Amino acid sequence: MIRFPSPRTRRFRVVSLAAAGLLLASVVTAPPSSASVAPQPASAGTVDTTNTIPGVDEIVSSPNLRLITNLPKQAPLDATNSDLAFQGRYAFAGNYNGFVVWDISRPSAPTVVASVFCPGSQNDISVHDDLLFLSTDSPRSDDSCNSTGLPATEKESWEGIKIFDIRDKANPRYIKSVETACGSHTHTLVPAKDNRSVYLYVSSYSPRAEFPDCQPPHDSISIVKVPLKKPTEAAVVATPNLFPDGGYEGVPGEKSATSGCHDITAYPQKDLAAGACMGDGILMDIRDREAPRVINRVRDTTNFAFWHSATFNNAGTKVVFTDELGGGGAATCNETVGPNRGADAIYDITGRGDNRTMVFRSYFKIPRTNADTENCVAHNGSLIPVLGRDIMVQAWYQGGVSVWDFTDSANPKEIAFWERGPISTEAPVGGGSWSAYYYNGYIYSNDIAKGFDVLKLTDWRTWTAELVRYRELNVQTQPRYLGW
Template sequence: MRHSAPRGRFKRLTCVGAAAVLLSFVAAAPAQADAVIPGVDEIVSSPNIKLIANKPKEGAFAPETALNSDLAFQGRYAYAGNYNGFTVYDVSNPRKPEQVTQMVCPGSQNDISIQGNLLFTATDSPRSDDSCKSVGVPNSEPETVPRWEGVRIWDISDPKNPVYVKSVHTTCGSHTLTPVPGKGKDRSSLYVYVSSYNTTVNNLPNCPLPHDKISIIKVPVKNPAAAAVVSTPVLFPDGGFPGDPEDPRDYATSGCHDITAYPEKNLAAGACMGDGVLFDISNPAAPKVLTTVRDVENFAFWHSATFNNDATKVVFTDELGGGGGAECTPAIGPNKGADAIYDIVRKGKSLKLEFRSYFKIPRENGPTENCVAHNGSLIPVPGRDIMVQAWYQGGISVWDFTNSRKPVEIAYWERGPYNADRLVTAGSWSAYWYNGFIFSNDIQKGLDVLQIKDRRIDRAKKNWTWQFNPQTQTSYSRW
């Protein structure tokens, strides 16, 4: 993990409850880390980034077991997932985000996406029914016991009063979901790619093996109550990566964890457990696999994907340990639990993915800090490939991969361990750039808003009418 360089000078902030004393900052490159690990709730960062707001979890979302999850944005609002539902925040003043409403509707992990006036939440745990009053059903219960898992659809025409419109059951539930707009004569339709998987060696109720497919839901935009599964394409007719018998943490492919679509480019990238995949989605209802890649040596669980703006590169993440392990330690090293940068190149008539380099935060974390590559997004800087990314308790990293072979971190921010004595799932689940600020959904601490001042970021574009979903990329070249 490149511990040879000293941490150097850094800001040190101490959180007291939900408040933090904020120090001024100047634009500068981040200091590299030595082996000094911050104390509980102590904040360290490079001088060019600071926390400007925090909104703690409230009500039904406050317990330690109620994990905050993904984020999506539209106009002045941020929508924050939680295993118990989702919260709507007014972020028109990023320094003073305000909670607008909280929808209690349990069903892990409530991964969240928006398209137009429709919001989608993913349920990846068997429930007694599709209502918001349902209870969990253990897999040990007989198959005859009623179960539901899949996708819930909400109308957010009035963000202060979301309306639950429809549920769609999907095989193996929905761990994540990806909206893909229809095209041409089909532009009144929306397709939702449902990613789900089975990490066991046994059949599960509602998730029989082999599960080498995704589910695709077709949503008539003007009549979302008519949404239904229209296809379940098998992506891995050969079964995909079979797993590594010598390392049980290297999962076999039995579904996809996440798919990121880039509709303008007719491409999607799938992180599918043991395989990285590039798709042709020119027909959104029938995606075609263009190529797959594997990394048996260093990748254990292909977790997510992000294109650069030109769709000439893909950043894949490896969620080693499933997000619950302390993977940012010298024993794990710099290439596991990391990002992998691939260039998209043309070989004959086909597109291929060619590996270029790894990127991992260069700071050591403690044994009670779950830390691994997780969710992030591009920062829209013309002519550059710059990304902000969450690393759970490893904090937030801003890094430049314009040179695919030599990625460079340019800013970082992190809290010390959530707990010094026990490993608790905590830290930044998602960190995204939206309208000039970084928003992070911290699993335990709530919504964080950060500001970065750096000459390399100054030209980043802003658009308050923008809609942002992490799994549905749009080009910022036309803004």
């Protein structure tokens, strides 16, 4: 989600932690079970995806994608839901007020293991064995979970990374914070080559002269190194400048200028990363984890307004970038905006080594018209581990959840969808799926307003994904499916 100028708001193997200097976090004891809302049945036949707008909260879907269960948000974590991470039988769900640990061993009946109250939008989240990381991108009075919000102009405010010990999933412990320039809107977990550390590539943006902790120019990312045996020694080790020329200058009110990155997806096994950096899309060589190098850069000055996120195909020969037109708060899935704005852009990666380039092939956008009261735009998704095809699932806010095939880069097509009707038909109300990710046989969606959704995809084109089982999944740390 784009943050607006004022007020400024600002993801595989470890040993046991050295528990030095605990920082206070409030853990809300989980209830014995979590109440679920009985799902409405998926449409039995073909849904008119072009001209029919569902009624308020009415569920419509293609026959091959159905809701298994929905778990509403619970206080105090009843603020905006954000990103998701997974480990074993657990899902970790970010929320602007903290995070929830879900036991998803029974996908049809997830239960709350812990609710951790620790405000700090967006609380972008990742996990690595016994560690959990949260991004704070709103100025806070201090680095504790009892902090209060401050104006971005306040000199003594704090923003950055928070680190938790999650060996006991029912009682996460806050153990370390690391302050980063301009905060941490998102972060990407990149394992070190020797597996003794992990790196967090911290993305942040939108500097202003009146922001003491976010001064222009801000053309860099922060790299936090976390020693796995001593996570309390985590620290910023580099702030590489990715845009020495300043990046895209933008068009005021229409297209974002580059002033940092919004999100980075790393493909560690291929030493590649793709950065979605507001006005630019970049491809990076990350062989040296502390010194990533930009090897190719692309722009779309015709249709893209805000380069938001990226997804590689399994072969590492394609990358999908998303355009978050309207910052996630606007109705852009309508005839007025059309099919090429607020969409995905598919690029083929050609060449080798430093001669790799990204070549545009096509756009993809959901084919349904949404109501003008529904915020809808391309948002977070993940590759589905399918043999021989490039298929991903993706969140579109109130546009719902879409599964689409980009095996033919020039001719992508949707193969499944699920969505709720508008929250309101009277006035715009923000909501919908923030992140929709495939994990061990199911699709999990963190809905901004409606809570935690579990969906089941049943399609002949994706059955081979059922053979893949993750031990851990941070979507922005893209795994490779060996033999695929």
